[in-house]
Amino acid sequence: MQLGIFNFNMKKLFLFLPLILLGFLTSCSKEVKIDIPGYVEQLVVDGSIQTDQPPIILLSNTQDIYAPTNFTAYLNSFVTGAIITISDGTNTVILDEICTDNLPPGTESFAAAVFGIPVDQLVNLHLCAYTTFNTAMWGQIGKTYTLTISNEGKTYTSTTTIPQPTALNSMVWHPAGGFLDYGYLTGQLSDPVNEVDSYKWEIKRISDPMYSKPFNPFFNDQFFNGLTFNFETQNPIEDMSTPPQYKGYFRLGDTLILKMSKLGRKEYSFFDKKFNQIYSAGSPFATPLNIPTNITGGAMGVWVGYSPWYDTIICE
Amino acid sequence: MRIYLLLLIFLAISMVGWSQKSTLSGYITDASNGEAVMGAKIVIPSLNMGALTNTYGFYSLTIPSGKYLVEFSSTLFPKEFREIDLSENLSFNFELGIKSQDFQEITISAKQGENVNSTKMGQIELDIEKIKTLPAFMGEVDVIKAIQLLPGVSSVSEGGQGFYVRGGGPDQNLVLLDEGVVYNAAHLFGFFSVFNSDAVKSVNLIKGGMPANFGGRMSSVLEVHMNEGNNKKFHVTGGIGIISSRLTIEGPLVKNKGSFIISARRTYIDLIMKAAIPDSSPFAGSSYYFYDVNAKFNYKIGDKDRIFLSGYYGKDVFSFKDKKGGFGVNMPWGNGIAALRWNHLFSNKLFMNVTSTFSDYMFKFGSQQDQFRFELASGIRDVGGKVDFSYFPNTRHRMKWGADYIYHTFTPSSVSAQSDSVVFNTGSAQKLYSHESAIYALDDFDLNEKLRLNIGFRYSMYQHVGPFTRYIKGDISKPDTSINYSKGDVLKFYHGLEPRLSLRWLLDENSSIKAGYSYNYQYVHLTSLSAVSLPTDIWFPSTDKVKPQQGWQGSIGYFRNFKDNKYEFSVEAYYKGMKNLIEYKEGALPGDNVNDNTDNLLVFGKGWAYGIEFFLKKSVGKFTGWIGYTWAKTERKFPDLNNGNIYPAKYDRRHDLSIVGTYKLNERWTFSSAFIYATGNTLTLPTSWYIQDQNLLYNYGARNSTRMAPYHRLDISATLYDKPTKKVTDKATGKEIQVKKNFRSNWSFSVYNVYNRSNPFFLYVDSNGNFSSGDFKITVKQVSLFPIIPSATWNFQF
Incomplete structure (x- = not known):
């Protein structure tokens, strides 16, 4: 089995048939302008905390479906000036607002990855995230973190817990059939019994600044709870220098860092439904799906705690 | 208990005036092929009384004993009369003879007054012969598409077989093929019906006032x-x-x-x-x-x-x-x-x-x-x-x-x-x-x-x-x-x-x-x-x-x-x-x-x-x-x-x-x-x-x-029938005469969506491009299925 498949989740295969049909059908589509009533602006929270890392929170507002979609509109959708606190039950910290036009040295590439904007453009923009340099509020396994956001007179709250990590039994490189220099990874996972386990999967070459992830990096143990099984995985790293025939394979001689994070069941539900929506959005064959949130107070989005487990693999 | 009581009352009512009456009953069939004729009409004009045949062509008529001129007819057959002496119960099977070439001329003569007289509400029978002359999508004659043209019945979507009757869901229609329940009446994702028009004799839709012999569905039969x-x-x-x-x-x-x-x-x-x-x-x-x-x-x-x-x-x-x-x-x-x-x-x-x-x-x-x-x-x-x-x-x-x-x-x-x-x-x-x-x-x-x-x-x-x-x-x-x-x-x-x-x-x-x-x-x-x-x-x-x-x-x-x-x-x-x-x-x-x-x-x-x-x-x-x-x-x-x-x-x-x-x-x-x-x-x-x-x-x-x-x-649509007769030379007389052809054919031409309207099948929201390159765009798109199709x-x- 390939990891890409169980990311794909068997349920979504059920949606695949309609998508094939959709492919045939959308060939005869045209743009229309019809009335879509009911837009209300809502706050969107995109927050995470992981072991040994500071919390990072981005705030934005939802946009009307017919609102302008140019770059300025995107920049204007971010929310600044909110008051955000995080509590671990003992300590409470007010987060700092860090903006891209005033980034602490060494954080540029990280910020570029968070916003998806190249560094040279980013430093000329005013986009802000909320975080803290107080290491007392950096993520610790087993702790529960409460997020409180005050914005324009409204208060939003959420909690998340960093679960225990799970390690892979093994992860090794094999040459792919027909290639000498490129191959795939095979791994073995023993899923813990008697609990619902949710995972996030990322990988990078040791020299890469940031991790790469498959289109949907999330999966859970619905179909393999308590099982030990082998799987194959493809390379999600986008590299223009890789010849097209080797796309999806790992190069001989590379050193890879694998990051497999665990997350809570409720938080997983956000990502599961999010990718369900991405797979089926617009399809008439699926019910319209609003993504659930673990934020109270009328906001959208997620506040998630991750506990990563790392492995170094030398492709040899 | 109440049901039995009511049954008894009905039976009692029906007993009244039972004496000095005789029953005329039997089957009405089509003389050309022996098929039972359902809905055929048996009328005693002198009494202004009559009966209709059931699904199996059976009728029963109990009237005062006597001699009567009895009229037999149906949607496809003109009236025929027979003198019948009904001094006692009589089983009388009748073959309706000459099928009119011009069935439309007589369709309603047999059903005359049905619209007004019967207790049937929201019930429509469609003649398969008539359905065959309606425009057919891709040439496939389709009974479900024909009933979708009736008031109170709407199609699920363009070309779809699912139908909604009076605001009920598509599962609320009891679809019966010779009394067997059809759970999915569609081929090709719903564009064609499972009913092959050549095998179909009649189609009857009940969208309201469902009689008690039907049940299990809420909207229609x-x-x-x-x-x-x-x-x-x-x-x-x-x-x-x-x-x-x-x-x-x-x-x-x-x-x-x-x-x-x-x-x-x-x-x-x-x-x-x-x-x-x-x-x-x-x-x-x-x-x-x-x-x-x-x-x-x-x-x-x-x-x-x-x-x-x-x-x-x-x-x-x-x-x-x-x-x-x-x-x-x-x-x-x-x-x-x-x-x-x-x-x-x-x-x-x-x-x-x-x-x-x-x-x-x-x-x-x-x-x-x-x-x-x-x-x-x-x-x-x-x-x-x-x-x-x-x-x-x-x-x-x-x-x-x-x-x-x-x-x-x-x-x-x-x-x-x-x-x-x-x-x-x-x-x-x-x-x-x-x-x-x-x-x-x-x-x-x-x-x-x-x-x-x-x-x-x-x-x-x-x-x-x-x-x-x-x-x-x-x-x-x-x-x-x-x-x-x-x-x-x-x-x-x-x-x-x-x-x-x-x-x-x-x-x-x-x-x-x-x-x-x-x-x-x-x-x-x-x-x-x-x-x-x-x-x-x-x-x-x-x-x-x-x-x-x-x-x-x-x-x-x-x-x-x-x-x-x-x-x-x-x-x-x-x-x-x-x-x-x-x-x-x-x-x-x-x-x-x-x-x-x-x-x-x-x-x-x-x-x-x-x-x-x-x-x-x-x-x-x-x-x-x-x-x-x-x-x-x-x-x-x-x-x-x-x-x-x-x-x-x-x-x-x-x-x-x-x-x-x-x-x-x-x-x-x-x-x-x-x-x-x-x-x-x-x-x-x-x-x-x-x-x-x-x-x-x-x-x-x-x-x-x-x-x-x-x-x-x-x-x-247009249907072109061949000539029903051909000329042959009568061997006895040597003269040319017209005889009915054994082999008959017709061409049926249809044009679907004549003015090529792009009807909405569904709408979806589409996005393209990305923010950083400035070409990001969200649009609402309409998908249409069928253009003009001859x-x-x-x-x-x-």
């Missing part, structure tokens, strides 16, 4: 009867069209005693695709086809007994291959239906029909990506039986009673998955078993010259039985638990009384007022994820958790015939209340049975619908046709959907108009056209978007709050 087969001579009918061909063979098993008919059809879209997709293409091997076979046998054992065996088997197979992506899908689905019936005449007044039925619907979806295989199957299997008695004590009463029973086996979804040799735990296939039964009695009787009543009661019962495993889902903090039930355990027993009433008050010879009330229980449900009808829609039974749907309908109408019955007009208003309707939870995706039941994904609510229907029909003359207009509204309220607020049903349409016209220019040319206009369907679209982790996500607005553009379309079919018979 669509009865399709198959031809019996010519019991006099062998006969072949067929047609060659642009996407499919069909062939029917019929003939006597034993002359005048028994006959058979076998009708088959197959599409050749797969062959066209094979030619269109080269072997080198990664999609080579992708194909689609369907076929179906109808067969029927009947045999007269004696004067009093007759047996019929009807069967249908049809299958659709869709396969998609993408060799490049290592991906393949194979998806077969289909119905198998069989019905064995036995007619028995206990006396010239008491007719019995015993039916045993089998119905099977299955849907499979298999996919493979590299070493990973995934299969999903869903299905329903019914085994049932019923017995119906028709009793004709005198001309004032037409009584029926009976009982039916079905054993259902549902497999809502069975999933299996494996990667190489590792088989994943997807749970065992869950099957649900249930018993459904009912008893009923009804009497259609004339209280006086003006008032006719049809009173009926139906008592239905339903048991959900084991084996079954009920999974109880805990919330996030609690573990899931389950309860195991063994074979025969009764999980739940539902039952209820379904009263039915319709009445007709004759205002004068040409007009009447009718009213109806019906209450229905429905124990099976169709759960649909999609905005359009698909084979992936899953039939689901009532369980300990899913209550039966219940609904009532009240309707009142004014019926009038004009110009010597050439025109029929009616206006009917209705209100319908429904409860225990089901929908999937927001965001639900069925697919696996791992410690879960499908009904844990369902939510329950209620609905209502009301509307007014206008219908004007001209059935006589060179120009025939109808205009139907409906104003309607249908809404739903589910506590767990749309924040508990009322929302319009997805098929809520304010206006529905259809205009259908047929013009018979001469013996050889007939022209038809159909125009429809309908308010656009509702749907749910995103009202806003947001970005999370660089992914674009949508936030959907109120359920069904967006409405698509109106739907309208014009179709036209087609031609060549039909033949010999």
